Amino acid sequence: MVREASGVAYLLRRSPRARRLRLVLDGDGTPLVTLPSRAPIRAADEFVVSRRDWIERHRERYAAERARHESRGPLGDGGTLDYSGQPHRLEVRAEPRVRRTRVEHDDSVAPTIRVRLAPADGRPLASVLEAWLRREARGAVERRVAARAPQLGVVPAAVRIGDQHSRWGSASRTGRLSFSWRLVLAPPVVLDYVVVHELAHLAVFGHPPRFWQLVRSVVPDADRARRWLREHARELHWTLE
Numbered sequence: 124m125v126r127e128a129s130g131v132a133y134l135l136r137r138s139p140r141a142r143r144l145r146l147v148l149d150g151d152g153t154p155l156v157t158l159p160s161r162a163p164i165r166a167a168d169e170f171v172v173s174r175r176d177w178i179e180r181h182r183e184r185y186a187a188e189r190a191r192h193e194s195r196g197p198l199g200d201g202g203t204l205d206y207s208g209q210p211h212r213l214e215v216r217a218e219p220r221v222r223r224t225r226v227e228h229d230d231s232v233a234p235t236i237r238v239r240l241a242p243a244d245g246r247p248l249a250s251v252l253e254a255w256l257r258r259e260a261r262g263a264v265e266r267r268v269a270a271r272a273p274q275l276g277v278v279p280a281a282v283r284i285g286d287q288h289s290r291w292g293s294a295s296r297t298g299r300l301s302f303s304w305r306l307v308l309a310p311p312v313v314l315d316y317v318v319v320h321e322l323a324h325l326a327v328f329g330h331p332p333r334f335w336q337l338v339r340s341v342v343p344d345a346d347r348a349r350r351w352l353r354e355h356a357r358e359l360h361w362t363l364e
């Protein structure tokens with residue numbers, strides 16, 4: 124249900140499972156309040172009004188990120204794609220004579236990602252790029268795992284590349300690590316940090332101080348990397364959209 128409290132529009136949802144009132148901003152920056160079944164609606168209105176400054180700040184940040192994303196123009200020839208933390212120019216050409224689509228990364232003159240589309244390839248450009256980025260992510264993650272696992276004294280059982288929406292990486296108790304392919308869009312130090320974070324979970328379960336000590340002993344810039352991820356999470360998810 125959409126409501127408005129003192130000029131702030133928000134979405135209200137009742138949940139029998141919610142024990143307390145909760146406020147989050149959804150994907151497009153709209154405040155969403157979850158209210159326990161028996162709490163009065165007034166409580167939600169009051170809460171939204173009391174957090175108005177926080178909501179405003181976050182919405183402004185969202186609008187600025189969105190504007191920056193849109194200023195890059197549509198995905199296509201002449202557009203921009205962030206790769207390894209660097210804006211790359213996209214060069215897309217139809218290549219009548221090639222059998223298979225090729226994607227190349229070339230920084231020799233200017234950071235460029237070159238796509239040579241095969242005539243038989245019916246995929247949209249976003250799918251072509253995602254398939255390529257997933258392969259690149261696999262290579263980059265595997266190289267970091269190979270370098271970092273011995274330093275941390277751990278051996279992962281398996282490494283998977285996926286597209287989890289809410290997390291960049293995860294580690295199971297059985298030693299299986301999973302990483303989002305979108306990490307390959309981020310600066311290398313960020314990908315390195317997430318790899319070290321998940322590897323460190325094979326040595327320390329949870330996030331006690333000992334865990335962070337271990338992570339920082341290998342990646343001194345861990346806090347900067349975490350902040351970068353928080354601040355760029357939406358951009359990473361908007362890439363290819």
Ligand SMILES: [Zn+2]
Nearest residue numbers: 320324329330
């Ligand atoms: Zn963790």
